[in-house]
Amino acid sequence: MSTREYxxxxxxxxxxxAxxxxxxxxNGYHVIAAARRADRLAALAAEDQNIEAFTLDxxxxxxxxxxTAHLQGKPVSILINCAGGAFDxxxxNDSDPEIWKKTFDINVVGSVRMIKAMTPLMQAFGRGHIVMISSTAGHRVYENGGSYVAAKFAETSLVETLRLELNGQPIRVTEIAPGMVKTDEFSTVRFKGDAEKAAKVYEGVTRPLVAEDVAEAIRWSVMLPSHFNVDCLMIRPVAQAQVHKVYRQPL
Incomplete structure (x- = not known):
C-alpha cells in the first residue's frame, strides 16, 4: 500500500x-482495534506498532x-463489524425480551451506527470496504437460538440492503458468515459463564474453526483487487455440514 490505510x-x-x-x-494496515475492554486492547496494541487501541462501545x-472525530482526515478504507455475540x-417462549434488545443493539444497531459513522470517511478517502461478521445462523434457523438467529438474519439483510444502496460508489460490502468457531468467550458468554455447557458445544469436534481461520477469510476478502467484491463467504469446519448437522467423534 502506497498510503498506509486504516x-x-x-x-x-x-x-x-483480535x-x-x-x-x-x-499485512501493512494501520489497525484501529476498538472495543470496550481497554486493558485487553492495550495488550493487543503492544504486540504490533501497526495496532492502535481505541476504547469503544x-x-x-x-x-x-x-x-469518528479521532479518524477525521485519516485514510479509512476498511470497517470490520466484529462486535456482537449470543447472550442466551x-x-x-422462555426467553427474556431484554436479552433480545441487548442482542439486537450490539449485533445489529451497533453495526448500523458504525456504518453510518465510517462510510463518509471512506467516501472522503475515495474507496472503502465494509465487512460484516455474521454467522451461518443468519441463513438457517435452529432451536433455542431465537434471539441470536434473528439478529444474524437482520445482519444479513442489512448487508444486502447496504450493497444495493451504495451501488455506484467505490465501496465494497461483504458478509463473512462463519459456522462453528471455537473461541475463548463466545459459548461461555452465551451460557452465562457455565464452562461445562460451553465445552459441550465443541465436544467430539476434532477441528472446529478458530478465530485465526475467520481472520484469514477476512484478510483475503479485503485484500482482493478493488473491483472484486465477495458478497457472502460462508465458512464452516469440515465436521459441520449444516448448522444442526455436526459430526462428533465418539467419546
Whole structure:
C-alpha cells in the first residue's frame, strides 16, 4: 500500500476481532482495534506498532462520535463489524425480551451506527470496504437460538440492503458468515459463564474453526483487487455440514 490505510475493527479485544487485528496489521494496515475492554486492547496494541487501541462501545452513539472525530482526515478504507455475540440459549417462549434488545443493539444497531459513522470517511478517502461478521445462523434457523438467529438474519439483510444502496460508489460490502468457531468467550458468554455447557458445544469436534481461520477469510476478502467484491463467504469446519448437522467423534 502506497498510503498506509486504516482498518477499523470493532469487537477487537478478543476472538475473531483480535485475530483479524493482528493479521491485518502484519499485512501493512494501520489497525484501529476498538472495543470496550481497554486493558485487553492495550495488550493487543503492544504486540504490533501497526495496532492502535481505541476504547469503544458500539451501543453508545457518543462513543462512536468520539472515534469518528479521532479518524477525521485519516485514510479509512476498511470497517470490520466484529462486535456482537449470543447472550442466551432459551426457547422463544422462555426467553427474556431484554436479552433480545441487548442482542439486537450490539449485533445489529451497533453495526448500523458504525456504518453510518465510517462510510463518509471512506467516501472522503475515495474507496472503502465494509465487512460484516455474521454467522451461518443468519441463513438457517435452529432451536433455542431465537434471539441470536434473528439478529444474524437482520445482519444479513442489512448487508444486502447496504450493497444495493451504495451501488455506484467505490465501496465494497461483504458478509463473512462463519459456522462453528471455537473461541475463548463466545459459548461461555452465551451460557452465562457455565464452562461445562460451553465445552459441550465443541465436544467430539476434532477441528472446529478458530478465530485465526475467520481472520484469514477476512484478510483475503479485503485484500482482493478493488473491483472484486465477495458478497457472502460462508465458512464452516469440515465436521459441520449444516448448522444442526455436526459430526462428533465418539467419546
Amino acid at each position: 482498518a477499523v475493527i470493532t469487537g477487537a479485544s478478543s476472538g475473531i476481532g 485475530a483479524t487485528a493482528r493479521l491485518l496489521a502484519s 458500539v451501543t453508545k452513539q457518543e462513543s462512536i462520535d468520539s472515534l 440459549a432459551d426457547p422463544i
